[in-house]
Amino acid sequence: MRAVSQVVGSLSRVPGVVAAMVVGAADGLIIEASQIIGLAAGAPDTRKHTAALAAYLYSKIIRASDAARLGTPAFMRLEADKAHICVVGASDVVLVTIVTPDANLGRVRLDMMNAARDNQ
Amino acid sequence: MTNPTVAEAWVAAPLKRLMEDARLISGVLLYPSGRAVGQFGFSNAADVMSICALTSAINASARELGRQLDGKPFYEMHHAGAERQVFMARASAAAQEFLFVGVFDRESSLGVVEIYFGEFQKALEKLLPEKQAPAVGPSGDFEGELNRSLDALFGPIGKR
Numbered sequence: 001m002r003a004v005s006q007v008v009g010s011l012s013r014v015p016g017v018v019a020a021m022v023v024g025a026a027d028g029l030i031i032e033a034s035q036i037i038g039l040a041a042g043a044p045d046t047r048k049h050t051a052a053l054a055a056y057l058y059s060k061i062i063r064a065s066d067a068a069r070l071g072t073p074a075f076m077r078l079e080a081d082k083a084h085i086c087v088v089g090a091s092d093v094v095l096v097t098i099v100t101p102d103a104n105l106g107r108v109r110l111d112m113m114n115a116a117r118d119n120q
Numbered sequence: 121m122t123n124p125t126v127a128e129a130w131v132a133a134p135l136k137r138l139m140e141d142a143r144l145i146s147g148v149l150l151y152p153s154g155r156a157v158g159q160f161g162f163s164n165a166a167d168v169m170s171i172c173a174l175t176s177a178i179n180a181s182a183r184e185l186g187r188q189l190d191g192k193p194f195y196e197m198h199h200a201g202a203e204r205q206v207f208m209a210r211a212s213a214a215a216q217e218f219l220f221v222g223v224f225d226r227e228s229s230l231g232v233v234e235i236y237f238g239e240f241q242k243a244l245e246k247l248l249p250e251k252q253a254p255a256v257g258p259s260g261d262f263e264g265e266l267n268r269s270l271d272a273l274f275g276p277i278g279k280r
Contacts (some may be wrong), residue, residue, distance in 0.1 A: 020167060024231075026229060026260070027200075027229050027230040027231055028230060028231025028232055029230060029234075031230045046237070048234075049235050051236070052229065052231025052232050052234065053231075053232065053233050055229065055231060056228070056229055056231070056232050059226075059229070077154075080121040
């Protein structure tokens with residue numbers, strides 16, 4: 001895999017990506033994270049929470065996919081009112097991005113999948 | 121999952137929430153002196169007694185190790201076993217300090233446990249009774265304190 005800082009750097013520059021993180025798949029801890037774009041001064045930093053819960057959710061998605069005999073999930077997108085959370089598994093890490101609703105999700109997906117593929 | 125049993129009623133709700141949210145298998149909240157405040161996942165007082173004694177000793181050692189290596193006590197410890205993992209951390213509410221030790225498996229993760237432990241700590245700060253029993257420092261009667269707290273959790277010996 002490219003250096004995790006490179007992965008985070010390139011993903012965070014994709015238009016619409018608010019934050020990009022490389023997270024331990026098993027422990028949900030942040031390995032590398034970009035700053036949150038547009039985070040107001042004094043606003044709480046939610047990256048640690050997002051990383052842990054996204055990795056946890058992704059682990060459940062893997063189990064659900066396996067139970068349904070669908071194979072390994074390739075890409076997970078959680079759509080909320082104010083943003084999307086995208087997750088891609090890459091061996092023993094997961095790539096997590098927080099993306100604005102008007103972002104080019106196709107581009108985000110492609111870049112995340114490419115970064116994950118480089119890790120296989 | 122069974123509900124926590126507690127020696128002090130005010131910790132029951134936050135302890136239950138921590139247990140459920142972090143998907144912990146078992147856990148014990150105690151004072152640094154080794155006196156148990158609440159527990160879940162255990163049916164045997166002897167197990168809780170051992171955990172309290174060990175956690176209290178580990179905390180004392182880790183605190184001193186942290187002081188020597190980092191100039192301040194370590195805040196939390198994590199041990200990842202093959203199947204199960206142990207999370208141990210200090211929580212403080214006002215001037216009162218507590219220790220928590222919890223066990224989890226692949227149904228949870230360290231990141232998730234850390235998040236919900238942070239919320240648990242905030243809940244303790246919010247709920248800590250103003251008139252807290254003052255006998256929280258080591259009284260010198262470790263065994264007596266431990267036995268009294270175990271009686272509160274599991275009932276007096278002979279009735280357990």
